[in-house]
Amino acid sequence: MTSQEFANVLLSHWQNLWPLPAAERIKVIDDLKLDYEFERQLEAVSVEMANPEFA
Incomplete structure (x- = not known):
């Protein structure tokens, strides 16, 4: 999360x-x-898990 996003x-x-x-x-x-x-880390894990290279 950027500083601006956190401020928002x-x-x-x-x-x-x-x-x-x-x-x-x-x-x-x-x-x-x-x-x-x-939440940001969970999203990153979800993206990696969806990567067919790891399936």
Whole structure:
């Protein structure tokens, strides 16, 4: 995920994060980044698994 993509994700969650204490906001932001990184890796694995060279 690029920095811009991550910024866009955070912007979409901003209203929900704002009422939280700073430490909790940081934790949620870190969790979101890990979730999106996992999704990116899962997509990469799916693409490789679909590659007929490995079938």
